[in-house]
Amino acid sequence: MQLSLSHLKKSFELTQRSGWGVERKFVHAVSDVSLDIREGESFGIVGESGSGKSTLARLILGLEQPTEGGITLGGRDVAGLTGKARRDYWKQVQIIFQDPFSSLNPRMRIGEILAEPIRNYGVATGDLTERVERLLKLVGLAPTASNRYPHELSGGQRQRVAIAAALAVEPRIILADEAVSALDVSVQAQIINLLSDLKQQFGLTYIFITHDLNLSVYFCDRIAVLYLGQIMEICSSDALLERPVHPYTQALISAVPAVDPAKRKNRTRLTGEIPSPIDPPKGCPFHPRCALAIAQCSETRPELVDIGNGHRAACHVVTQNVLQTAATT
Numbered sequence: 001m002q003l004s005l006s007h008l009k010k011s012f013e014l015t016q017r018s019g020w021g022v023e024r025k026f027v028h029a030v031s032d033v034s035l036d037i038r039e040g041e042s043f044g045i046v047g048e049s050g051s052g053k054s055t056l057a058r059l060i061l062g063l064e065q066p067t068e069g070g071i072t073l074g075g076r077d078v079a080g081l082t083g084k085a086r087r088d089y090w091k092q093v094q095i096i097f098q099d100p101f102s103s104l105n106p107r108m109r110i111g112e113i114l115a116e117p118i119r120n121y122g123v124a125t126g127d128l129t130e131r132v133e134r135l136l137k138l139v140g141l142a143p144t145a146s147n148r149y150p151h152e153l154s155g156g157q158r159q160r161v162a163i164a165a166a167l168a169v170e171p172r173i174i175l176a177d178e179a180v181s182a183l184d185v186s187v188q189a190q191i192i193n194l195l196s197d198l199k200q201q202f203g204l205t206y207i208f209i210t211h212d213l214n215l216s217v218y219f220c221d222r223i224a225v226l227y228l229g230q231i232m233e234i235c236s237s238d239a240l241l242e243r244p245v246h247p248y249t250q251a252l253i254s255a256v257p258a259v260d261p262a263k264r265k266n267r268t269r270l271t272g273e274i275p276s277p278i279d280p281p282k283g284c285p286f287h288p289r290c291a292l293a294i295a296q297c298s299e300t301r302p303e304l305v306d307i308g309n310g311h312r313a314a315c316h317v318v319t320q321n322v323l324q325t326a327a328t329t
């Protein structure tokens with residue numbers, strides 16, 4: 001089943017007291033995001049801090065209502081579901097957060113934590129203890145982990161429990177919001193391998209949210225690059241690494257330490273600060289920091305344009321080059 005986001009927008013209202021009374025301002029956390037996540041793929045969402053990744057995750061889960069736009073799963077509208085309809089949706093779409101401490105009840109033993117979703121969502125057939133043991137085994141934990149409390153486990157083990165809790169309801173899609181960002185590199189690799197194995201085994205779809213470009217390229221089939229709540233570029237992870245076209249993506253990639261010194265030659269430096277999402281720049285949000293910006297960039301927001309094979313970029317300069325190449329051939 002395909003998950004589709006269509007012109008999704010989320011603005012948060014801020015009220016600030018000023019000399020003349022109360023001033024209303026809006027944080028544009030997610031701004032006109034459209035994308036399709038295909039069944040069985042690992043889809044990466046990459047962006048710097050504050051680019052709107054978690055807001056997008058919360059919208060997909062229905063924890064936030066979109067200001068505008070819609071979300072469909074297999075063609076069915078799922079934005080703003082409540083009650084039983086929302087629970088049915090959560091049976092199909094689960095999330096793993098960065099910090100399992102915030103999602104695992106500290107006063108419950110691991111066995112109880114895993115039994116709860118099985119009971120609540122009514123997926124259990126057969127013995128509950130057996131089901132819990134099977135879940136623990138799936139994520140590489142011993143059955144004895146059942147009797148432990150979250151604080152008695154290591155960070156990696158806790159994240160394994162969070163994965164088991166997500167798997168308990170037999171979902172189709174798992175959203176991982178910076179799920180391995182807080183872990184040591186070696187533990188990170190183990191969890192990534194576990195997620196890959198589970199994907200193979202259950203044919204899962206992943207939405208993998210991270211600020212770590214290397215990690216997303218390693219783990220994902222396709223990637224969307226987010227900047228100030230907008231998609232700058234979407235393409236396969238190979239294309240992102242080998243031939244990124246958006247100046248922002250190019251700058252992001254050259255900021256990542258490259259093992260191959262040849263790849264460091266044409267480095268573009270990302271200068272200046274990421275602007276505030278309260279008053280985002282007019283036109284392309286990246287234009288104040290972009291070395292290639294032309295007059296149009298500060299005037300009109302570029303559309304995502306397909307430059308071939310589903311590789312899409314939102315950049316006036318890229319679009320212009322594509323049109324020029326097409327005209328001369």
Ligand SMILES: Nc1ncnc2c1ncn2[C@@H]1O[C@H](COP(=O)(O)OP(=O)(O)OP(=O)(O)O)[C@@H](O)[C@H]1O
Pocket residue numbers: 012013027028029047048049050051052053054055056211277
């Ligand atoms: N409930 C809220 N009220 C007001 N502003 C919010 C709210 N939630 C998010 N924001 C703002 O929306 C913007 C996007 O936040 P979000 O948490 O989605 O970013 P992020 O990409 O997940 O960042 P990080 O990498 O730091 O987790 C930020 O400017 C943030 O301050």
Ligand SMILES: [Mg+2]
Pocket residue numbers: 053054055
């Ligand atoms: Mg976040």
